[in-house]
Amino acid sequence: MEILSEKPRTEYKFYILGDERVFNTRAPHFFSEIMKKAGVNGTYAPYMIKSGKIGETMRELRDLNISGANVTIPYKETIIPYIDELSEGAVIIGSINTIVRKGDFFKGYNTNAIGFMDALKGAGFDSTGKSALVFGTGGAARAVVFILNWVKAKPILIAGRSPEKITPIVNKIGGEAVLLKDLAYLPFSADIVINATSASSPEESPELAEIVSRLQLPNCELVVDLNYGRTNNFWANMAKNKGIRFMDGISSLANQARRTIGLWTGIDVSQDLILSVIEK
Numbered sequence: 001m002e003i004l005s006e007k008p009r010t011e012y013k014f015y016i017l018g019d020e021r022v023f024n025t026r027a028p029h030f031f032s033e034i035m036k037k038a039g040v041n042g043t044y045a046p047y048m049i050k051s052g053k054i055g056e057t058m059r060e061l062r063d064l065n066i067s068g069a070n071v072t073i074p075y076k077e078t079i080i081p082y083i084d085e086l087s088e089g090a091v092i093i094g095s096i097n098t099i100v101r102k103g104d105f106f107k108g109y110n111t112n113a114i115g116f117m118d119a120l121k122g123a124g125f126d127s128t129g130k131s132a133l134v135f136g137t138g139g140a141a142r143a144v145v146f147i148l149n150w151v152k153a154k155p156i157l158i159a160g161r162s163p164e165k166i167t168p169i170v171n172k173i174g175g176e177a178v179l180l181k182d183l184a185y186l187p188f189s190a191d192i193v194i195n196a197t198s199a200s201s202p203e204e205s206p207e208l209a210e211i212v213s214r215l216q217l218p219n220c221e222l223v224v225d226l227n228y229g230r231t232n233n234f235w236a237n238m239a240k241n242k243g244i245r246f247m248d249g250i251s252s253l254a255n256q257a258r259r260t261i262g263l264w265t266g267i268d269v270s271q272d273l274i275l276s277v278i279e280k
Contacts, residue, residue: 012042012265013065017057017079017099018072022046027070033277034257038269042067049075058082058106068264069099071108076139083108092173093146095139098260109263112143115256116226117151122255122271123247125192125222127153133188134158134175135208136196137165140226142173144196149174157190159183180211187216193223193235200230209234220244226252250278 012035016027023046031044047069049057054075061069071079076095080086083096084105090096096108120127132153134144137160148156156175160166166177178188193215199205212234223239226249239246254274261269 012040012067014042014044014068014070014264015047015061015066016044016070016072017047017049017075019051019074020048022048022072025072027072030277031070031257031261033280034261034269034274037273037277038261038267040261040265040267042265049079054079054082062104062106067101068260070260071097071099080108082106089113089146093139093142094172095142097139097256098263100263109260110143110146111256111259111263112140112252113147113150114259115254116144116252117147118255118259118271119224119247119251122251123222123245127151127192129154130191130221131189132156133178133190133193134196135180135194136160137169138196141196142169144194144226145169145173145175153192157188180208184211184214187218189218189220191219191221193217193220195223195225195227195235198227200225200227200235201232202234203232212238217242217244222247224252225249228253250275254278 016022016025025046028044028046035042076097080096085107087109090108090110093110093113096110098109098111100107100109127148128151130153132148134141134156145156145158157178158166158169158175159178159180161180163177169175170177199208202209222245223235224247225233225235228249236246254271257274258269258271261267
């Protein structure tokens, strides 16, 4: 375990911020177990932000002297005006999932992007100069497009239902727009396909499952589904049927957590430790 800072704090207080769904997340158990195994003295708990009360909640958290926080739906974008500073990546992506306290200031980061890049490296996939097809137009998709653009993947096709949702990503981050309805009938070539939507089974999206089953992907090397633990996964089935390597979102999740804890504490927790907690 590598210590990244000379004087790490000995006590930490972390929260995960969201709406009422924050009380159903497994993140508190997940991060608490990681910190316990890594010897980090800290607490991690859910903290609900009521509708229209972001500013008030952020003032409360400052008074609680928190060390940092995660941000989940639906506040990854709307919380930004209440953050004092953003990392360069967070500015471009337009959403954050991690807050770090720096003295009296809150700084926002997006570890989704770097976590995804770490996962690709772990899988031995070099994105530089490779073509990519990204499904989705939400925060996860923006993070993926940002990091693929940063490592100079090209071209990067962004697939969504409407130009209105894709165009802002293309204009701010990069990539090229393609409509989902066109994917089912036109041949598209991509070295890597990434699902950044919330749908992985036909029950979640029959329309998307049908489109994916019809994809023509000559020379595709890797299919990545950022979701994990899904049964009847049409992304995995498509990859298997075409003889393409498949990877789910577990590795990205582990690397996001590793990067987040590093930002919070200066401690580099091993990916193996984090994966052991996920498997447990």
